[in-house]
Amino acid sequence: MDPQAVPTEGRPLAGLRVVEVATFVAAPLGGMTLAQLGADVIRIDPPGGAADHTRWPRAASGVSLYWTGLNKAKRSLCVDLRSPRGRDLVTRLITESGPGGGIVLTNAARPWLSYEALSQLRPDLIHLRIEGHHDGSPAVDYTVNAATGFPLATGGEGQDDPVNHVLPAWDVACGLYAAIGLLSAERHRRITGRGQELSVALGDVALATAANLGFLAEAQVNGVTRPRIGNHLYGGFARDFTTRDRHRVMVVALTARHWADLVTATGLRAPVSALEAALDADFSREDDRFAYRDVLAGLAQRWFAGHDLEQVRQALSRTSVLWSVYRSFSELAEDDDVRANPMMGLIDQPGVGEHLAPASPLGTTEARRPVRAPVLGEHSAEILRTDLGLSDHQIRDLQESGVVASPLPEKKGTP
Amino acid sequence: MDPQAVPTEGRPLAGLRVVEVATFVAAPLGGMTLAQLGADVIRIDPPGGAADHTRWPRAASGVSLYWTGLNKAKRSLCVDLRSPRGRDLVTRLITESGPGGGIVLTNAARPWLSYEALSQLRPDLIHLRIEGHHDGSPAVDYTVNAATGFPLATGGEGQDDPVNHVLPAWDVACGLYAAIGLLSAERHRRITGRGQELSVALGDVALATAANLGFLAEAQVNGVTRPRIGNHLYGGFARDFTTRDRHRVMVVALTARHWADLVTATGLRAPVSALEAALDADFSREDDRFAYRDVLAGLAQRWFAGHDLEQVRQALSRTSVLWSVYRSFSELAEDDDVRANPMMGLIDQPGVGEHLAPASPLGTTEARRPVRAPVLGEHSAEILRTDLGLSDHQIRDLQESGVVASPLPEKKGTP
Numbered sequence: 162m163d164p165q166a167v168p169t170e171g172r173p174l175a176g177l178r179v180v181e182v183a184t185f186v187a188a189p190l191g192g193m194t195l196a197q198l199g200a201d202v203i204r205i206d207p208p209g210g211a212a213d214h215t216r217w218p219r220a221a222s223g224v225s226l227y228w229t230g231l232n233k234a235k236r237s238l239c240v241d242l243r244s245p246r247g248r249d250l251v252t253r254l255i256t257e258s259g260p261g262g263g264i265v266l267t268n269a270a271r272p273w274l275s276y277e278a279l280s281q282l283r284p285d286l287i288h289l290r291i292e293g294h295h296d297g298s299p300a301v302d303y304t305v306n307a308a309t310g311f312p313l314a315t316g317g318e319g320q321d322d323p324v325n326h327v328l329p330a331w332d333v334a335c336g337l338y339a340a341i342g343l344l345s346a347e348r349h350r351r352i353t354g355r356g357q358e359l360s361v362a363l364g365d366v367a368l369a370t371a372a373n374l375g376f377l378a379e380a381q382v383n384g385v386t387r388p389r390i391g392n393h394l395y396g397g398f399a400r401d402f403t404t405r406d407r408h409r410v411m412v413v414a415l416t417a418r419h420w421a422d423l424v425t426a427t428g429l430r431a432p433v434s435a436l437e438a439a440l441d442a443d444f445s446r447e448d449d450r451f452a453y454r455d456v457l458a459g460l461a462q463r464w465f466a467g468h469d470l471e472q473v474r475q476a477l478s479r480t481s482v483l484w485s486v487y488r489s490f491s492e493l494a495e496d497d498d499v500r501a502n503p504m505m506g507l508i509d510q511p512g513v514g515e516h517l518a519p520a521s522p523l524g525t526t527e528a529r530r531p532v533r534a535p536v537l538g539e540h541s542a543e544i545l546r547t548d549l550g551l552s553d554h555q556i557r558d559l560q561e562s563g564v565v566a567s568p569l570p571e572k573k574g575t576p
Numbered sequence: 577m578d579p580q581a582v583p584t585e586g587r588p589l590a591g592l593r594v595v596e597v598a599t600f601v602a603a604p605l606g607g608m609t610l611a612q613l614g615a616d617v618i619r620i621d622p623p624g625g626a627a628d629h630t631r632w633p634r635a636a637s638g639v640s641l642y643w644t645g646l647n648k649a650k651r652s653l654c655v656d657l658r659s660p661r662g663r664d665l666v667t668r669l670i671t672e673s674g675p676g677g678g679i680v681l682t683n684a685a686r687p688w689l690s691y692e693a694l695s696q697l698r699p700d701l702i703h704l705r706i707e708g709h710h711d712g713s714p715a716v717d718y719t720v721n722a723a724t725g726f727p728l729a730t731g732g733e734g735q736d737d738p739v740n741h742v743l744p745a746w747d748v749a750c751g752l753y754a755a756i757g758l759l760s761a762e763r764h765r766r767i768t769g770r771g772q773e774l775s776v777a778l779g780d781v782a783l784a785t786a787a788n789l790g791f792l793a794e795a796q797v798n799g800v801t802r803p804r805i806g807n808h809l810y811g812g813f814a815r816d817f818t819t820r821d822r823h824r825v826m827v828v829a830l831t832a833r834h835w836a837d838l839v840t841a842t843g844l845r846a847p848v849s850a851l852e853a854a855l856d857a858d859f860s861r862e863d864d865r866f867a868y869r870d871v872l873a874g875l876a877q878r879w880f881a882g883h884d885l886e887q888v889r890q891a892l893s894r895t896s897v898l899w900s901v902y903r904s905f906s907e908l909a910e911d912d913d914v915r916a917n918p919m920m921g922l923i924d925q926p927g928v929g930e931h932l933a934p935a936s937p938l939g940t941t942e943a944r945r946p947v948r949a950p951v952l953g954e955h956s957a958e959i960l961r962t963d964l965g966l967s968d969h970q971i972r973d974l975q976e977s978g979v980v981a982s983p984l985p986e987k988k989g990t991p
Binding site: 168169190194215218225305306314315316326328330334337338340344345347353360368369374375377378384385386391392395396413447448481485489504516 | 582583584585588589591592601605608609613627630631632633635636640641642644645646648708710714715716718719720721722723724725726727728729730731732737738739740741742743744745748749750752753755756757759760761762763764766767768770772773774775776777780781783784785786787788789790791792793794795796797798799800801802806807809810811812814816824825826828830831862863866896898899900901902903904905906907908909914917918919920928929931932933934936937938939940941
C-alpha cells in the first residue's frame with residue numbers, strides 16, 4: 162500500500178494507516194469502517210487466530226462468517242505477540258509509518274502497546290483504546306445492555322423476564338464512536354502536529370445513548386420508569402399488525418399527515434371521528450394517538466385482518482404512511498432489492514464462497530464495491546517486505562521461528 | 577464562536593462548522609456527536625419548532641427530554657424556511673463560513689438546500705444527506721428493523737410475534753455513520769481542496785450491519801435462518817439467571833477461562849465433568865457449551881436460585897466471569913456509579929431543571945463537561961450578528977417579520 166495514497170471521494174481516508182490489535186466486534190467494526198473508506202487498516206492476530214477467529218456463525222469449512230463479516234477490506238498480519246521480536250515488529254509498524262500512520266486501535270491493555278510506551282518512539286501517536294467500563298473493568302455488550310435498562314423495557318406488557326437484544330447494538334455503536342475518535346484525533350494532529358490518547362467504554366456508550374434519547378432524564382426528572390409497551394412506539398402511533406394471509410407488518414404514523422392517510426386508507430374515518438367526539442380527543446395529536454393506542458390499534462387490526470398483504474401494499478403505497486413487512490434474515494437474503502442495492506456486491510471469500518456483502522453504507526459519487534476479508538496472515542510477508550523493509554531472508558527466518566505466520570499456499574484464495 | 581478556534585485534545589473538532597437542517601434522531605445525534613467534540617453545530621428549526629420538538633418523553637413543562645437529549649452543545653437558529661429571506665440566511669450561513677465551514681447535514685430533500693444548488697456558491701461544499709432508503713423513499717428505524725430480520729429472531733423459542741427493539745439502534749448507528757462521513761469528507765477536503773456529496777440510508781445501515789455480523793452470510797451460505805434462542809448468546813454460553821432474592825443477572829462465559837471460573841465459582845465441577853464424560857463433550861469449547869446450553873444453564877440456575885445477589889457478587893467478583901445485574905432506567909439513574917462517571921455532569925436545562933447528562937463517550941486527557949441543549953432560537957440574534965454581520969436594525973426587522981425567531985426573554989435560561 163502506498164502511504165502517500167491521495168484521498169478521493171469514494172476513498173476519503175486514503176493515506177490513513179491504522180494498526181488494529183483487537184478482537185470481537187467493537188474495535189474490528191471501527192477499523193473496518195475506516196478501511197471501507199480507503200484507510201489502510203492492518204489487523205494483527207496471533208498465529209492461528211485469536212479467540213474470535215472461530216466464532217459463530219461459521220461456514221461448513223469452519224471459517225467464521227462473523228470474522229469475515231467484521232474484517233473486510235483489511236490487511237492481515239499474523240504475529241506472535243508473546244515474542245519480543247513479534248512485539249518489535251508491531252511497534253515498528255506503528256511508529257515508523259509516515260505522516261498518515263502512528264495510529265493504534267486496540268481493546269486490550271498491553272503495556273508494550275500502551276500510549277505511554279509507543280509515544281516515546283512516536284511523539285505524535287494517536288492511540289484509542291476500547292474498554293468495557295471506564296474504570297478499565299471488563300464488560301461485553303450483553304452485560305452492558307442488561308445494566309442499562311433496555312431489556313426490562315422490552316416486550317409486551319405481560320412480560321416478566323428481561324428480553325436481551327439479538328443485535329449487539331452497543332458493540333456496533335462503540336465501534337463507530339471509535340472510528341469517530343480516530344478521525345477527530347487525526348484532524349487535531351493534522352492541524353496542530355500533536356497526537357493524543359483516547360478511550361471509549363462500552364458501558365459509557367450505552368449510558369450516553371440512554372441519556373441522549375431521554376430515558377435517563379425521564380427517570381430523573383419525571384420519576385417515571387419507561388413501561389413495557391410491546392411493539393408500540395412510545396408517545397405516538399405505531400405497531401405491528403397481521404394481514405389476512407398471515408404476514409406481519411409494522412406501521413408507523415409519526416405525523417398528523419401519516420395518521421390522516423392511514424385513517425383514509427383503512428376506511429376508518431367514521432369510527433375514528435366518532436371516538437374523537439365521544440372522548441373529547443384529537444387523534445391528529447400524537448399524545449392522544451398514544452393514549453388511545455390500543456383502541457385505535459384494535460380498529461386498524463380489523464382492517465389488516467381483512468386484507469391480504471398485496472391489498473395492504475396497494476392501499477398504503479400511494480400514501481405517506483410508513484410501513485414495512487417483517488421478514489427473516491433468510492427472506493432478506495433472497496430479496497431482489499438487496500441484490501440490486503448499490504452498496505452490495507459479490508465477494509469470493511476463501512472457505513465461504515461467493516456471496517453478497519456490503520461496502521460502506523456511506524454513499525458518494527464513486528461506485529461502491531465490497532472488498533473481502535483477508536485470510537489470516539495473508540499480508541504478513543507483504544507487510545514485512547514493503548512496510549518494514551525486511552529482506553526475504555529475514556522474513557523466512559521470522560516465519561520459521563514462528564514469530565510470524567503466513568497462510569499455507571492452498572488456503573491463500575484470490576486476492 | 578471563533579471559526580479560527582484551534583483544536584485541542586478534548587475539542588479536536590474546534591474550527592469545524594456544521595449547519596444541521598434535520599429532525600428526529602439520526603441526523604441530530606450525528607450533529608451532536610460532532611458538537612460534543614468541539615465543532616460549532618448550528619441546528620436550524622422553524623419558528624415554534626419542527627415535528628420533533630414535542631416528542632416524548634416530556635418534562636412537566638412540556639419541554640421534550642428527547643429533544644434536549646439529542647441537541648446538546650449546539651447553537652439554535654430559528655428561521656422560517658418557507659420564506660426566501662429565511663432560505664437566503666441559511667444559504668449564506670453555509671456558504672460564507674470560512675475554511676472550516678461549508679458543511680451541511682440534513683435529512684430532507686429541499687432543492688434550495690441541495691448539493692447542486694449550494695455548491696454553485698461554495699465549490700468545496702461538503703453535503704451529507706440521511707435518507708430512509710437508498711432510493712430516497714422514506715423509512716424510520718422501526719420499519720427498517722422489521723424488514724431487516726431482527727424482530728423475528730428476538731425473544732424466546734416459544735415466541736410467535738415479532739419483538740421490536742426499544743432502542744432505535746438504526747437511528748443511532750446511522751447518526752454515527754453520518755458523523756464519520758462528514759469527518760472523512762473534511763479530511764478529503766483538507767488534503768485535496770475538494771468538497772463532496774454523501775448520503776447514508778437508514779435501511780443500508782441496518783442491512784450492512786446484519787451482513788457485517790454474519791446474519792446475511794449465514795442465510796445465504798448455510799441456508800440457515802437464525803433461530804430464536806431467548807436470552808442465550810448464539811454460539812457460546814451466556815444467559816440470564818434469577819437469584820434467591822429475585823434479582824435477574826446476565827452471565828457471559830465467552831472463553832474457556834470464563835467458563836472454568838464460572839464452574840469453579842458455582843461449585844459445579846463434578847456434575848459438569850460427569851456430563852462431559854457421559855456425553856463425550858468438552859465444555860471448554862464454545863460449540864459444546866452452546867449445544868448443551870440448556871443443560872448447563874439448568875445446573876447453573878440451581879446455584880443462582882440458592883444464593884442472594886450479594887453472595888453471587890462475592891462469588892463472581894474475584895473471577896474473570898463477565899456478568900451484570902439487570903436494572904431499570906430508574907435504577908440506572910439512581911446509581912452512584914453513574915453520578916461518579918467522568919463522562920456525566922449536571923446540566924441546568926430550561927424547562928427541565930438540573931439533571932445528570934452525558935458529554936461525549938470519547939474520553940481524552942481533558943475533563944469532560946456536558947453542555948446543555950439550546951432553547952429554540954437561543955442563538956438566532958447572535959448568529960445573525962456575529963456570523964452574518966447583520967446590524968441590530970436588520971435583525972429586528974427579520975424578527976418582526978417572522979422570518980427569524982428568538983426566545984421570549986423569560987424563557988432564555990442560563991447560557
